[in-house]
Amino acid sequence: MNSAILAISGFLAKTLNYGIVLLAFAETFLMIMAYRKMIVLKKRIDLLNAETPGKMVLRSKKQGKLETEYTVKVEKDWKEFDSFCDEYQNDSMLFSSVSLIIQIFPLLGILGTVTGLFIAMNNNADWSNAQNLFEGVQFALSSTVLGILFAVIFKIVDIIFCSRYLNYIDDGIDRFREGYNVARELPPGGEGK
Numbered sequence: 001m002n003s004a005i006l007a008i009s010g011f012l013a014k015t016l017n018y019g020i021v022l023l024a025f026a027e028t029f030l031m032i033m034a035y036r037k038m039i040v041l042k043k044r045i046d047l048l049n050a051e052t053p054g055k056m057v058l059r060s061k062k063q064g065k066l067e068t069e070y071t072v073k074v075e076k077d078w079k080e081f082d083s084f085c086d087e088y089q090n091d092s093m094l095f096s097s098v099s100l101i102i103q104i105f106p107l108l109g110i111l112g113t114v115t116g117l118f119i120a121m122n123n124n125a126d127w128s129n130a131q132n133l134f135e136g137v138q139f140a141l142s143s144t145v146l147g148i149l150f151a152v153i154f155k156i157v158d159i160i161f162c163s164r165y166l167n168y169i170d171d172g173i174d175r176f177r178e179g180y181n182v183a184r185e186l187p188p189g190g191e192g193k
Contacts, residue, residue, distance in 0.1 A: 009115045012115045020112075023101070030098050034094050038162065038165035038166065039165070041087070041088055041091065049172055049175050098162060106148055108147045109146060112143020114140075115139070116140025
């Protein structure tokens with residue numbers, strides 16, 4: 001049992017820090033993809049909300065006085081909205097995976113810490129070789145620093161960009177569903193009579 005744990009620890013000591021850095025590159029790529037998709041979704045929900053009010057109130061002014069008011073019902077483009085919601089739901093797996101991967105970095109750092117300390121203690125059972133102890137502790141600390149550093153950086157980026165866009169898109173969906181009135185002033189003698 002001890003030899004199996006030692007073999008796993010040796011493998012982790014050689015590959016874990018590279019794995020953390022590789023995962024950081026993958027997370028960067030996923031964040032860029034998610035950010036680009038969020039920009040597109042934000043523009044689409046803005047267009048849906050701008051072009052499809054549930055009711056328009058058209059007003060005609062004549063020399064500062066309200067002359068006539070017309071109400072025109074406009075059908076919302078629910079088909080386009082459903083298409084938008086389907087795309088948003090499909091992309092939500094990408095958005096949630098970006099946030100979930102961030103949580104893996106500290107865990108990998110802790111795994112590196114435990115592995116490094118295990119190697120340090122196992123290689124230096126009689127405490128006679130300071131070099132073996134130093135190598136194990138050095139690995140433990142380097143993997144911890146990498147894991148925490150990447151977690152902090154990616155979490156800050158996630159909070160600043162991703163959360164802001166996702167909240168905006170969710171609010172846009174709510175605005176579309178609620179419907180609203182848009183008042184538009186017409187010049188004297190304007191259309192709508």
